[in-house]
Amino acid sequence: MPDSSDYVVVGSGLAGAATAWQLAARGHQVTILERNVPASHDGSSHGSARIFRYAYPDPFYTQAVLESKALWDGLALDTAAELITPAGAVDYGPERNPALLAGVLASAGIDHELLSAAEARTRWPQIAFDTEVLWHPGAGVIDAEAAVNAMVALAVGNGAEVLTGWSLSRTDRLDSGGQGRSGYRLTSATGDTVDAGNVVISAGGWLPELLGRLSLPSGFLAGLPEITVRQEQAFHFRYRDPVSAGQWPTFIHKAADIQAYGLPGGRDAGFAGQKVAEYNGGPLIPSAAEQTGIVDPANRERVVDYVRRYLPGLDTEPYAETTCLFTNTPNEDFLIDRVDNLTILSPCSGHGAKFAPLIGQWAADLATGSANFPQRFRSSTTAASSR
C-alpha cells in the first residue's frame, strides 16, 4: 500500500514550507515531499539574505507586506529565531520614482522620509545617490534558510511528515483511474508512491518541466501565464571600512542602464560585505534542471562596473558569488491557482521571500476552499468553473 496523506506539499522552499506550516497548524494531515532537503542549495530559498521591504508602486503589495509582517513576528516568537534583521531600505534612481513610493507608504501609514540626493549622501557616504531617495527604516534582511527551517519545524511540530530525497516524477488522478478513490497518486523518480486527497505543487524553478506531468486539465494549463526561469547571479563586495558594516541599508536602484539591488549579505558573506546583483540579469533557462550554477563573466563585469560607479564604500572585486533561480510571470504577480484539488504556487518573480508566511496562508486558504484568497493570483480561465 502506498503512503497516503490528506495534503501533500511538493517542494520545501519558502513557499512549500509556509504552506505546510499553515495547513498543519490548522489540523490537517500534511506530508512534504522534497527532492533534496528543505531550502535546497539549488532552489530559490537558500542562504541568509533576502530583502524585506514595504515600498511597492502597487499599494496591494504594500498592504500584503503589512499582513505578512504580523505573521513573520508570530513565526519569530514561536520559534525563538531572528528571521528578519533590521537594516532599512533606500530606493532611488531615475526609473524608480521615490516620490510615488513615498505616497504609497504615506497612505499605508508606514514610517518613511523622502531625501534629496545630497541629504542622502551625507547620511550614507558609501553610496553615490543620483536622484532623490526614499528611506524607510522598517525594512530589513530575511534569513531565508532559517525561515524555511523554522516553518518546517512548526509543520512537523503540528504532525507533518517530511520525506527528503523524494523527487516527484508525476501525479495521476485516482478517480479517473477507476479505483473508486478521489485525489492523486504521486510517483517519485524512483517509483515510490504517495496518495493524496489534495496536492500543493511549490516546486520553484522546476515548475515549468513538471506542469505537463501533473494530470492538469488542458484548459487550465492553457490559461496559466507563461512562466520563465532565470539563473540569477549575486556577488559579495567587501566593505572598505569594516566599521561601516552595520550602517549599510538594503537598496533598489533603477538607473537608466541597469536595475541593481543590494543588501547586507549576512552569514553567506561572512558578515563582511554587501550582496549586490543586477535584477533579472541572469540568463533564461528552460527549467531549474538545466541550471549550471556557473556565473556569467559578462554579468560579473556589469555588476563590478556598477559597484565602481555607484558604491564607493565597497571594494570593487567580489570576494564571493552565487547563483539562484528567479521564476517569473510576465507581470511579476505571483501564480497561486487551483484546479481539481491541486494547487500550484509560483510566488517568486524575484520578490516572494518577504511574503512567505502570507503566501502559506493564501495557499492554505485556496487549497482548503476558503473564500479569503486574493483572486488576482488565479489567472487560468477554466479555473473559474472549478472554484
Ligand SMILES: Cc1cc2nc3c(=O)[nH]c(=O)nc-3n(C[C@H](O)[C@H](O)[C@H](O)COP(=O)(O)OP(=O)(O)OC[C@H]3O[C@@H](n4cnc5c(N)ncnc54)[C@H](O)[C@@H]3O)c2cc1C
Ligand atoms: C537571487 C535571488 C534574490 C532574491 N531576492 C529577494 C528579495 O530580496 N526579496 C524577496 O522578497 N524575495 C527575493 N527573492 C525571491 C524569493 O527568494 C523567492 O520568492 C522564494 O525563494 C521562492 O521560493 P519557492 O518555495 O517558490 O521556490 P524554491 O525555494 O526553489 O523551492 C522549491 C523547492 O521544490 C523542490 N522541488 C522541485 N521539484 C521537485 C520535485 N519534482 N519533487 C520534489 N521537490 C521538488 C526544490 O528542491 C526546492 O526545494 C530572491 C530570489 C533569488 C533567487
